[in-house]
Amino acid sequence: MAAERLVVIGGDAGGMSAASQARRRRGPEDLEIVAIERGRYTSYSACGIPYFIGGAVTSTNELIARAPEVFEKDYAIGVRLHREAVAVDLDARRVTTVELGPGGSGRTIEEPFDQLVVATGAVPNRPALPGAGARGVFGVQTLDDGVAMDAYIEDRRPARAVVVGGGYVGLELAEALVAHDIAVTLVDRAAHPMTSLDPEMGAMVAGALREIGVRVLLEEQVRGFEERDGEVTAVVTRERTIPAELVVLGLGVRPDVRLAAGAGLEIGPSGGIAVDRRMRTSAPGVWAAGDCVQSLHRVSQRPVSIALGTHANKQGRVAGINIGGGYATFPGVVGTAVTKVCGLEVARTGLSSAEADAAGFRYTTAAVESTTRAGYYPGSQPITVKLIAERGAGRLLGGQIVGREGAAKRVDVLATAIWNGMTAEEVLSLDLGYAPPFSPVWDPVLVAARKAAEQV
Amino acid sequence: MAAERLVVIGGDAGGMSAASQARRRRGPEDLEIVAIERGRYTSYSACGIPYFIGGAVTSTNELIARAPEVFEKDYAIGVRLHREAVAVDLDARRVTTVELGPGGSGRTIEEPFDQLVVATGAVPNRPALPGAGARGVFGVQTLDDGVAMDAYIEDRRPARAVVVGGGYVGLELAEALVAHDIAVTLVDRAAHPMTSLDPEMGAMVAGALREIGVRVLLEEQVRGFEERDGEVTAVVTRERTIPAELVVLGLGVRPDVRLAAGAGLEIGPSGGIAVDRRMRTSAPGVWAAGDCVQSLHRVSQRPVSIALGTHANKQGRVAGINIGGGYATFPGVVGTAVTKVCGLEVARTGLSSAEADAAGFRYTTAAVESTTRAGYYPGSQPITVKLIAERGAGRLLGGQIVGREGAAKRVDVLATAIWNGMTAEEVLSLDLGYAPPFSPVWDPVLVAARKAAEQV
Numbered sequence: 001m002a003a004e005r006l007v008v009i010g011g012d013a014g015g016m017s018a019a020s021q022a023r024r025r026r027g028p029e030d031l032e033i034v035a036i037e038r039g040r041y042t043s044y045s046a047c048g049i050p051y052f053i054g055g056a057v058t059s060t061n062e063l064i065a066r067a068p069e070v071f072e073k074d075y076a077i078g079v080r081l082h083r084e085a086v087a088v089d090l091d092a093r094r095v096t097t098v099e100l101g102p103g104g105s106g107r108t109i110e111e112p113f114d115q116l117v118v119a120t121g122a123v124p125n126r127p128a129l130p131g132a133g134a135r136g137v138f139g140v141q142t143l144d145d146g147v148a149m150d151a152y153i154e155d156r157r158p159a160r161a162v163v164v165g166g167g168y169v170g171l172e173l174a175e176a177l178v179a180h181d182i183a184v185t186l187v188d189r190a191a192h193p194m195t196s197l198d199p200e201m202g203a204m205v206a207g208a209l210r211e212i213g214v215r216v217l218l219e220e221q222v223r224g225f226e227e228r229d230g231e232v233t234a235v236v237t238r239e240r241t242i243p244a245e246l247v248v249l250g251l252g253v254r255p256d257v258r259l260a261a262g263a264g265l266e267i268g269p270s271g272g273i274a275v276d277r278r279m280r281t282s283a284p285g286v287w288a289a290g291d292c293v294q295s296l297h298r299v300s301q302r303p304v305s306i307a308l309g310t311h312a313n314k315q316g317r318v319a320g321i322n323i324g325g326g327y328a329t330f331p332g333v334v335g336t337a338v339t340k341v342c343g344l345e346v347a348r349t350g351l352s353s354a355e356a357d358a359a360g361f362r363y364t365t366a367a368v369e370s371t372t373r374a375g376y377y378p379g380s381q382p383i384t385v386k387l388i389a390e391r392g393a394g395r396l397l398g399g400q401i402v403g404r405e406g407a408a409k410r411v412d413v414l415a416t417a418i419w420n421g422m423t424a425e426e427v428l429s430l431d432l433g434y435a436p437p438f439s440p441v442w443d444p445v446l447v448a449a450r451k452a453a454e455q456v
Numbered sequence: 457m458a459a460e461r462l463v464v465i466g467g468d469a470g471g472m473s474a475a476s477q478a479r480r481r482r483g484p485e486d487l488e489i490v491a492i493e494r495g496r497y498t499s500y501s502a503c504g505i506p507y508f509i510g511g512a513v514t515s516t517n518e519l520i521a522r523a524p525e526v527f528e529k530d531y532a533i534g535v536r537l538h539r540e541a542v543a544v545d546l547d548a549r550r551v552t553t554v555e556l557g558p559g560g561s562g563r564t565i566e567e568p569f570d571q572l573v574v575a576t577g578a579v580p581n582r583p584a585l586p587g588a589g590a591r592g593v594f595g596v597q598t599l600d601d602g603v604a605m606d607a608y609i610e611d612r613r614p615a616r617a618v619v620v621g622g623g624y625v626g627l628e629l630a631e632a633l634v635a636h637d638i639a640v641t642l643v644d645r646a647a648h649p650m651t652s653l654d655p656e657m658g659a660m661v662a663g664a665l666r667e668i669g670v671r672v673l674l675e676e677q678v679r680g681f682e683e684r685d686g687e688v689t690a691v692v693t694r695e696r697t698i699p700a701e702l703v704v705l706g707l708g709v710r711p712d713v714r715l716a717a718g719a720g721l722e723i724g725p726s727g728g729i730a731v732d733r734r735m736r737t738s739a740p741g742v743w744a745a746g747d748c749v750q751s752l753h754r755v756s757q758r759p760v761s762i763a764l765g766t767h768a769n770k771q772g773r774v775a776g777i778n779i780g781g782g783y784a785t786f787p788g789v790v791g792t793a794v795t796k797v798c799g800l801e802v803a804r805t806g807l808s809s810a811e812a813d814a815a816g817f818r819y820t821t822a823a824v825e826s827t828t829r830a831g832y833y834p835g836s837q838p839i840t841v842k843l844i845a846e847r848g849a850g851r852l853l854g855g856q857i858v859g860r861e862g863a864a865k866r867v868d869v870l871a872t873a874i875w876n877g878m879t880a881e882e883v884l885s886l887d888l889g890y891a892p893p894f895s896p897v898w899d900p901v902l903v904a905a906r907k908a909a910e911q912v
Contacts, residue, residue: 338889433794
């Protein structure tokens, strides 16, 4: 028997990164590792679901980074699929789990632990609206959701779909459904899609959606769903009734802290599990990682919960190294996000204008239009960069990019600059790569910084 | 008459940026501005010449950022084309210039100044080899060089070409000549092309050249050129004679400091004009900018001379703001460079292994292979990232990237990280943009940083 037993709740990015890293540092004789996963997959890319639905990715297998057998065989990590953790007793050091289908007995199994990683992920926001349980209404949180939606499309060939919610996943799915020749309506209660962007940047995204034929209804709230024989037939808003055989709910997610809260772990103001930089929760020997935790936003210095695989992987790695006896920290986030929708590349980092307002900053904004390559180089594409800089000090608070091929990943320079607290004046001096196939002689990011520096 | 007179020597990026910025801050009644340019163009993109030769850019007009008339009309800057500055008298505050052809009289004209900007650019390295003056032997320094080479190709339809020198411009031109169905041989005395890369990264570039049919001869030195009737017929190395009707010399450039040195301005150890952070030379009221100056390398803390339009523009801007009564500084470079050759994207920043050795660093290197997008996302391309990190401290010293579409501009994150003195451990935590069309969940740059962090 191993000296210690580690139980990981949640077999996706955060949990399995923690498990793998712990294993790298402690062998099976020293540390037994068991991962509890409710579904039937481990370590998959939920972010890939829209591309599976759209057909760019042909099989869900491609979305699975590492299968359970790999963890079992190569890492000596016991993976318990179709097993739901329903309670954690911190004093007794055990997790109560239930066997689920297929073929699940409903049997209760106790899993004792010395160390515990809570990686329960996020739970989709699902308003309690009449008809929300009808067939044809889908979330897009898990790979199973994606598989179910894909099968439904294949089977029913819906002619009309409504996507509720204009966040990243909602927009990506709207485009994916257009690829199936489905007439798509996007309904969002906000004034523009992607509310993490400033209004005029979000408006460009709405324009791109309309260009490919998506009907975009803004400032419109869904009140319920009509159904016939248990199947959805329409989406009802205050303004109208929109016929649809398929409804996708993309209303965002929140940390799934039900288990953690039940166990008495401290939940932070952002709604995520409170952790320190080493990913320790409020209870000794209990760690947390992934979409269920709260992170420090390095610009606002406030706690935030951002559900993103890249954070989950890093946080899991940090927890695993620490469990393994090493030392690692997760120093926070700056809110970077990118997506590609309707050929438009969209990116943001740091604070939006609204977020800067909320955080109490005085700031100036500078937006510039430029090109992704030298203007004369073939394939040069338009790009708009908007920066938000603190008045006086000139510190960069946020950046947003909307453009075509080659635009979005430029946000990484801004993310790195913001991470380091650089001012607009410092950013404009940066030695970025220049050659005609990659950039005008002044990179668009530098042009924006130059404009911001002149204003602060 | 204006209160002061500013003379700018050199009508390209550095000089005209300085002139424009000075004008923005001081009107014509306050500051008369005259720019002296030897050639017939102002503000053109020399970096675009290979794409003009290759046919991707169809007219040299596209390479001209701003024509002389625009400066005259919109900026009230007097532009004197076909005018060569031959001497500067700092005490008498005047530049001696000569009128060149076409229609040039050879007449001498004195240009008095209160303030002077020296922006004389770079001069190509041209070994004094027998036959180097033959027709068919071209440099690629100026737009006129490009125009002449293009006309020669059109006229003579050379079947065979030799490119001497495996730097950025040499490689870009080799590819451009292949596009003309010319059989191209590249001769470089180094063991791999692009000596600013580490050997194994440079070897990938050599491989890409060979793939498109370029004959690559390494560690081979050119001893001269054979000619018949004044026209080149072959390139002679120690090892062989290579028949060629066209020879391109891409042997790099060095700062053109003849005028500055003659005037008694201090020349730095890198061979460029010594300037402070505000672009002031050793003489009061005399500024310098562009390829002719020396810059601080922020990693080695040593002076370097790097000929690159992006630096010239920034330096010119800084000089112009200061001349205009403002305050701006150029805080140095980190040696970033990118290029695209034979479909391969190549980038480097900071110090190479050889440069780190020369600067006395103890370091470790970490190279990783990854993909530009999520592995399952269509169009995902290979990318190799190599990092050089200081032992112990873990500070990032340099980075190199070789890959396909979407690879090279990732160097900007490394350049920004190096600029800020980040360690590999800090870099791996960066909040970079993640979405399947743009990156694996661990960006290749972060994977490399993670590996480096484990080694330092």
